[in-house]
Amino acid sequence: MIFEINDHGNPLFTGxxxxxVELLRAVAVDPWERCPExxxxxxxxxxxxxxxxxxxxxxxxxxLRRHFETERSMVAxxxxxxTEPMExxxxxxxxxxxxxxxxxxxxxxxxxxxxALRLAxxxxxxxxxxxxxxxxxxxxxxARGIALMQVNFYAFIQECLVRCLDxxxxxxxx
Amino acid sequence: xxxxxxxxxxxxxxxxxxxxxxxxxVHNDPVNxxxxxxxxxxxxxxxxxxxxxxxxxxxxxxxxxVVWSGGREQAELxxxxxxxxxxxxxxEKSS
Numbered sequence: 311m312i313f314e315i316n317d318h319g320n321p322l323f324t325g326x327x328x329x330x331v332e333l334l335r336a337v338a339v340d341p342w343e344r345c346p347e348x349x350x351x352x353x354x355x356x357x358x359x360x361x362x363x364x365x366x367x368x369x370x371x372x373x374l375r376r377h378f379e380t381e382r383s384m385v386a387x388x389x390x391x392x393t394e395p396m397e398x399x400x401x402x403x404x405x406x407x408x409x410x411x412x413x414x415x416x417x418x419x420x421x422x423x424x425x426a427l428r429l430a431x432x433x434x435x436x437x438x439x440x441x442x443x444x445x446x447x448x449x450x451x452x453a454r455g456i457a458l459m460q461v462n463f464y465a466f467i468q469e470c471l472v473r474c475l476d477x478x479x480x481x482x483x484x
Numbered sequence: 485x486x487x488x489x490x491x492x493x494x495x496x497x498x499x500x501x502x503x504x505x506x507x508x509x510v511h512n513d514p515v516n517x518x519x520x521x522x523x524x525x526x527x528x529x530x531x532x533x534x535x536x537x538x539x540x541x542x543x544x545x546x547x548x549x550v551v552w553s554g555g556r557e558q559a560e561l562x563x564x565x566x567x568x569x570x571x572x573x574x575x576e577k578s579s
Binding site: 351352353354355356357358359362370374377421422425426428429432437438439442461465468469472473475476 | 513514515516517519520523560563564567568569570572573574575576
């Protein structure tokens with residue numbers, strides 16, 4: 311898979327392997343549906359103060375959940391536009407793979423959605439910092455290994471998007 | 485001049501009396517990328533890259549970093565913004 315910034319200034323992923331296409335499509339899945347237990351992390355408590363915690367549950371958390379849902383819808387729409395030219399490249403005899411262009415204005419929605427799913431997966435499978443350290447290739451023969459691969463693959467996409475956004479309005483004086 | 489009410493009421497909430505600020509604390513988690521955390525700090529607090537990275541490293545190494553202190557209302561707003569970016573942030577009374 312190749313990452314570049316195209317002529318429109320948008321992040322572009324090309325040559326995406328069919329397995330990774332499937333992992334990308336999974337980004338559109340509701341994390342609360344996919345990982346109900348792990349999704350608790352997506353709405354953290356604001357602290358120990360009981361009144362504040364209750365106020366947060368009543369007012370802030372529903373708003374946050376709506377926000378995550380809106381961002382996920384935007385990502386799902388981008389994924390619908392993912393092209394999947396699966397024909398064989400006659401010259402090299404390899405599949406060309408799919409390509410995905412993410413409008414730069416949607417990068418925040420992608421970061422949020424990828425982050426939410428990564429957090430939910432890590433919570434669900436109780437991955438440790440050592441698990442996430444990329445020191446060994448995950449065992450893809452079970453669901454836990456595939457989930458770890460997802461978490462790492464989504465981290466790669468996030469890194470690419472952060473690099474695209476870096477320098478865009480993030481600077482400021484203290 | 486000393487306030488006799490304060491002197492005669494040792495149970496007075498000292499923090500209230502001194503109007504100590506609220507702290508916005510960001511906690512470490514193994515999932516959020518360092519580059520992402522740094523970007524979020526720059527966006528929310530308008531910090532330079534250097535300052536954002538200092539706080540990001542403090543979170544990573546020490547497990548937490550106080551990123552802002554001041555009035556409760558603004559502190560709540562910052563915690564909410566940090567939660568929007570899915571960072572683990574809490575509000576604490578300064579001690």
